[in-house]
Amino acid sequence: MKVLVTGATGYIGSAVAGRLAERGHEVVALVRPKQVEARGVPGAAQVRYGDVTDPASLAAGDVDAVVHATAPTGDEAVELAAVDALLAGGAKVVYTSGVWVLGPGDADETSPVNPIPFVTFRAAVERRVLDGGGVVLRPGIVYGGGRGIPALLTAKAAEHGRGRYVAADGREPTWPTIHIDDLAELFVAVVERGESGSIYHGVAEEAVPLSAVAKAAARAAGLGDAPVEAWPVEEAAGDLGPGFAGALAVGQAVRADRTRKELGWAPSRPGIVADLEAGAR
Template sequence: MMKVLLLGATGYVGSAVADHLTRFGHEVVELGRGAADRPGRGRERRVGDLTDPGSLTRAVTPDIDAVVHAATPTGDAATDAAAVDALLAPLRGTGRAFVYTSGVWVLGATGPDPAGEDAPTDPLPIVGYRPLIERQVLAAAADEVRATVIRPGIVHGRGGGIPALLVNLARDHRAPLFVAPDGEAGGAPVHWPMVHVDDLAELYVAAVERAEAGTLWHGVAEPAVPVRDVARAAGRAADVLAAPRAWPVEEARAALGAAFADALALDQRVAGDAARQRLGWRPARAGAVADLATGSYRTYEVLGSPDAGEDDVRAVAALVAGVEHAQQSELPDAFMSHFRTEDPVWTTAHGRRLAGWEEINAFTHKVLPGAMRESTAVYDIERVLFVRPDVAVVNVRQRPVRWDGTPLADAPEGRPFYVLAKDAGTWRIAAAQNTQVVTG
């Protein structure tokens, strides 16, 4: 077990890092600006401020085994450099760990090939001095500090981060928006390297435990996610079904500030293979598009058995997302993988009753291929009731859409109702019924 001093422990990334350090058996000591805003999580809390170097040095006592800097920078190069020096001073000559948080925006536009950790930096103005801080941290390896830098991609998960901004923009503008560097036409596609906040937190744990001195890591699970797809999924999370709309960068600058808008318009492809190969990092959470469309950015009622935990809720959501993917991609075998093999039943939207795995399988292989040539549908959970820890019923809203994401006004919606059973730890459909919504 290590005792880890964590800056930014109540922030978006820092709170996830604190959770995972604790889960892996480490003791987290939070460093904050004052005792008045104590989060009350049962952790030791020390007082320190990035603008007061002396307070930072005093916080790094001999019992601290590692320091993780995940706090938001001040925006002033001299202040942030002095803060890093103050944190490093007690660590020099001790072999203790120091982990600093940077970001992939220091790379600038990367071109068509994913950039690795050895790629040159070309920082955007919003992170202009960050490479200098990176070098300052890495140079501490020469003074026997196990110093390392993590550059997260665009972080998603837990309903937060920049993707939450896209959800709010979609809700406010009644259309999914993404910042386009070349105006309304959108120009060349923009891509973001992305990572789930809980996967990223596990990379911090790996760095604290075993990263070598003077190393730099890209915290990226998905090297290049099309931002148009992220925006469409954000619209879905905001309950706005529409084609994504390019937001001219000049308009975005007026609303968000020039530096931030330009960063959102940056096209990047960034590799995160080194951490997988050398630290054993294994990002496994849902990708950004799935997380936005059907995961942590959506809200719905969860009722019933208190013995069903968050893992079960996530598994149920993943099952419904899997049904949607199989339908949209016309994959009969993938669709059938979500059914129990033992006596499932299904009543279709047209009232056809199917009983048994073989009958449902034959029907699915007959009707699904070719069914999505011109349009598809999205499946959104509205309510989950856990009747027992191993039995759940799910209300779903099924909406027909064109492939660009716009709804089909002349096509009826469906209301699938699933009865799920947990077999050997895996949730599957035991019974399903779809009912068409008739209006007029």
């Protein structure tokens, strides 16, 4: 298949582009010019230039599928215009959403959306994609390769001399998580076999306690068994911004049973704690 990948130099997009190419698909990378100059696009047979803020640059009438993995702008109107442009090409569109659109608590692929403030725009975008015959893929917290949000926790542990996790009202959150390589394989499965109008969850571990992640991040920062503490969301907001800090404090338990069954997807990489500890200095 000929597959257009937006955001192909990003954390998720580059992993997906590489795995698609390994599977024999022809990858067309859509990037901003400065990004490709800086990092290149592994596995891409062709590079095109465009931007989600310019819908005309997203024309994709000559491809079989689109993986929309560009980092979101947070602007609902911009996001809707971008997916409308991608859907108009007639290709199968796989939209990268995220578990935060489900809100706090337990959820699976059939649960109604209840987006946290940081991602309110995604509810409307998901609906537009599904109504247009596209597919929605919701990754959990992505880790692996020394990148992603867990890498931020490692950096903060090094900065503060102890493991820290953002918490609200004294409650310890749990996170649904997914290794970047398992996620890339899921994207390939969705491109190849995912049903139009479907929702899939990219989750391997359903609910990992954040104290365990913070301890592993401290070890990865070279702090050994340094103390771990809750970082009040109000304090973290001054460092990370209120929206992002609030998102990190959300506790979730998200299942992907239907995704695994329908696509035969079986994530196999080490869990988030083991992955962080493997990188301990």
